[in-house]
Amino acid sequence: MINEKMVKLGTKRSIIREIFEYGKRRKAEIGEENVFDFTLGNPSIPAPKEINDAIIKNLSRKDAHGYTSAVGDNKLRENIASNLNKRFGTNFTFSNLFITYGAASALCSTLRALLNEGEEVITFAPFFTEYTVFTEAQGGKLVVVPANLETFQINFMEFKKLINKNTKAVIINSPNNPSGVVYSEDTIKELANVLRDKQLEYNHEIYLITDEPYREIAYGVKVPFVTKYYDNTIVCYSYSKSLSLPGERIGYVLVPDEVKDSKNVYAAVAGAARALGHVCAPSLLQFAIAECTDLTSDLKAYEENRNLIYNGLTDLGYECVKPDGAFYLFVKALEPDAYEFYKRAMKYDILVVPSDDFGVTGYVRIAYCVSKETIINSLPKFKLLMDEYK
Ligand SMILES: Cc1ncc(COP(=O)(O)O)c(C=O)c1O
DSSP states (O other), rough: OOOOHHHHHHHHHHHHHHHHHHHHHHHHHHHHHOEEEOOOOOOSSSOOOHHHHHHHHHHTTTTTSSOOTTOOHHHHHHHHHHHHHHHOOOOGGGGEEEEEHHHHHHHHHHHHHOOOTTTTEEEESSEEEEEHEEEEEEEOOOEEEEOTTTTTTTOOOHHHHOOOOTTEEEEEEESSSTTTTOOOHHHHHHHHHHHHHHHHTTOOOOOOEEOOOTTBBSSOOOOOGGTTTTTTTEEEESTTTTTGHHHHHHHOEEETTSSSSSSHHHHHHHHHHTTTTTTOSSSSHHHHHHTTOOOOOOHHHHHHHHHHHHHHHHTTTOOOOOBTTEEEEEOSSSSSHHHHHHHHHHHHHEEEEEEGGTOOSEEEEEEEOSSSHHHHHHHHHHHHHHHHHH
């Protein structure tokens, strides 16, 4: 008998993927320009030219296709540490960094490193749907704090009710997928205070895992660097969005020295990655990114898209919290059942993702990492959709 849980995971596609596949079929039928596909968080801005140049240049290395050490190439780790130190006034070294296959593997390795069977991980709705899979696969239980629908900042009243002696870790994601909200410094400070109090009360460590693939995609607001506010913070990062490299699978786990027993925690992350089949992140990409750690893609277009779609939809009467980062808009559906609303939108070839899997009902996620034309041409369709409800 094979593992039924895994069969289920492998056969039940995520709704996002399902809609995306439908979109591909529909585009083949009626033409790409007639489908307004806002489903996937696939960066629309190309990777910087420097990355492509660095890949080509590093191809001539003798070890271009060889293994690196499991923890990652030293030069890459050194350059990431110095980039973070420059930007955030920290004192990291290469030995705080473990290079992974993107944020997904960074999160799985971190969760596997921290969790014993049955321990709980708390996250805040709305949240990245894969946290459930990642946590349960590592033997943990994901506990979801209901959303603060006014601001999509943390709902502390509900958080304090749910944190308990089995809580081993908390995952935050800011800028957030799917709300686009950036957690303010006040939110992070309050979160750190609650966690410090609870660590004392329960007499064990509670780790704060900060999932940061959208760190650099913020529109004129400060994204607090969380390790400075709470010692037991572990950062999971990815180059998928900031350098537009989602298919190259590269990111890292950062375990600061301030984490209690940090050397062991780092060793556990390495051990967990090993147990999950990690050998080393793609070498050529490690060498190339080592030369580009101070760069991002030209992210301005996302802010232009944010303004275009936020202003366009709110002018039509749609409701949403103005996102300060990432490339998502979390819009209130025009009827209580987000799934019904998403199906109505489909009639106009507008493809959006119903919010239920993100832990909130009655909203849809719009990924605006698309061309400007897609947004402009979708607005009359959004108007027709709105008119249906008047
Ligand atoms: C919040 C969040 N975390 C993690 C990931 C996974 O990123 P990666 O492609 O680096 O594995 C994503 C991808 O969209 C995401 O939105």
